[in-house]
Amino acid sequence: MSDELVFYTNPMSRGRIVRWMLEEVGAPYRTVVLDYASTMKAPEYLAVNPMGKVPAITHRGVTVTEGAAICAYLADAFPEAGLAPPVGSPARGTYYRWLMFGCGPVEAAVTNKALGVEVPPERRATAGYGCLDDTLNALETAVSGKPYIVGDAFSAADVYVGSQIGWGMMFGSIEKRPAFEAYWAGISQRPAARRASQIDDALIAKAKEDA
The missing domain is CATH 1.20.1050.10 (Glutathione S-transferase Yfyf (Class Pi); Chain A, domain 2)
Incomplete structure (x- = not known):
């Protein structure tokens, strides 16, 4: 079981919410950028999320989809970040x-x-x-x-x-x-919100250059 945190996204999607959450958490993560017209519907990603939509993460053998669920999961998986109130409070x-x-x-x-x-x-x-x-x-x-x-x-x-x-x-x-x-x-x-926006805005700019 790998501890690697993998983030599947597109910078023009709700994945921007999860990017912000990841930057707040501060743990290292690897980003996989998917294209709406191709890789998001490819068999490799459908094995991660059968809906063929982003965002999604994989971490410690678990796959989590849906933005709110991912935010809640990350808050609990990295309690040192202090992004959720104590359980039972x-x-x-x-x-x-x-x-x-x-x-x-x-x-x-x-x-x-x-x-x-x-x-x-x-x-x-x-x-x-x-x-x-x-x-x-x-x-x-x-x-x-x-x-x-x-x-x-x-x-x-x-x-x-x-x-x-x-x-x-x-x-x-x-x-x-x-x-x-x-x-x-x-x-x-x-700071985390601004970093996240800068990362995704740079990805959008690069995609336009490559088009």
Whole structure:
């Protein structure tokens, strides 16, 4: 069983979230950049993730896919980084709550908006997120008036949910509420966040040069 941490990604994907998390963790890792049109659907990668999507990681004989799951896994695999509240603490429950809210209601609501899908009022009980406004209102309560989503400590939940807020405001799928802007302005300037962006932006630039 290898201890090598391998990161499968594309710099124009949700893999950017995991890149940030890896930089926060600080452990060495190897990056495998995949192309949407070829290597991401090749048999070699489908053996890693049958969905043929990124991000994914392999570590100590385990394969983890899905951005939120990878962030949670890395926080637990490298506890010395301090990216998750202690197991059993009240803060741990809050951490799970907002991390899963990010990969559940927020992801679904924002994706549907991007696709032009609107749930009719009479069907909102069927949709897990209800409606976009309710989802964003709940998210706003989580980040209003504080630097981090869980108490006074930065965590993997900030990496995942914060990335959604930052990207959503950039692409117009999340409105620029003052609470969102203040929260994102704080966490996006972390050294690990800036390093991660520089790495992926350089990969994008190189791909354009090679095209």
